[in-house]
Amino acid sequence: MTNTQENHVSGATTGATIWLTGLPSAGKTTIAYELAGRLRADGHRVEVLDGDEIREFLSAGLGFSREDRHTNVQRIGFVAELLASNGVKALVPVIAPYADSRDAVRKRHESEGTAYLEVHVATPVEVCSVRDVKGLYAKQAAGEISGLTGVDDPYEEPQAPDLRIESHTQSVTESASALHALLTERGLA
Numbered sequence: 001m002t003n004t005q006e007n008h009v010s011g012a013t014t015g016a017t018i019w020l021t022g023l024p025s026a027g028k029t030t031i032a033y034e035l036a037g038r039l040r041a042d043g044h045r046v047e048v049l050d051g052d053e054i055r056e057f058l059s060a061g062l063g064f065s066r067e068d069r070h071t072n073v074q075r076i077g078f079v080a081e082l083l084a085s086n087g088v089k090a091l092v093p094v095i096a097p098y099a100d101s102r103d104a105v106r107k108r109h110e111s112e113g114t115a116y117l118e119v120h121v122a123t124p125v126e127v128c129s130v131r132d133v134k135g136l137y138a139k140q141a142a143g144e145i146s147g148l149t150g151v152d153d154p155y156e157e158p159q160a161p162d163l164r165i166e167s168h169t170q171s172v173t174e175s176a177s178a179l180h181a182l183l184t185e186r187g188l189a
Helices: 003-013 028-041 051-057 066-084 099-112 125-131 136-141 172-185
Strands: 016-021 046-048 089-093 116-121 163-165
Touching (some): 016 028, 016 099, 051 066, 066 089, 099 116, 163 172
Parallel strands (some): 016 116, 046 089
């Protein structure tokens, strides 16, 4: 086997958590699924831990208080680390608005020796509110909901993410390509 083949096989079996954080409708999930398809085509085992699905199944009953959001992020972080430590690329498109919650997930991965990358999908709130994929911004504007991250609830931007994606200035394909390039650079793709 050549070195290139060995690296490809090794990268395909190396797990990692790729955490995509950003505002609602920033493009996190869309980018995650685009990257997942690319990684699967390259022979990687991949799972997308979609924040909405996790809330429905793993974190049912949790609200949106700071404490409940922290608990939700820690649960997702635990599952992601478990998958990643078993050779899966865990793509995690989750808002995770608080820096301390994300830091705790990173520390869990570091303590287990599991690769972890934080990606900030840095789409401005003005763009997110126009995209409004789930109608949350419209509901908030109409007074139907409160506590919308980035509008009337805080979002603490990552200070030193492994990658910052400006999804409002590039296509989904370009965003996924930038993330794939980072994984390749780190020996994970």
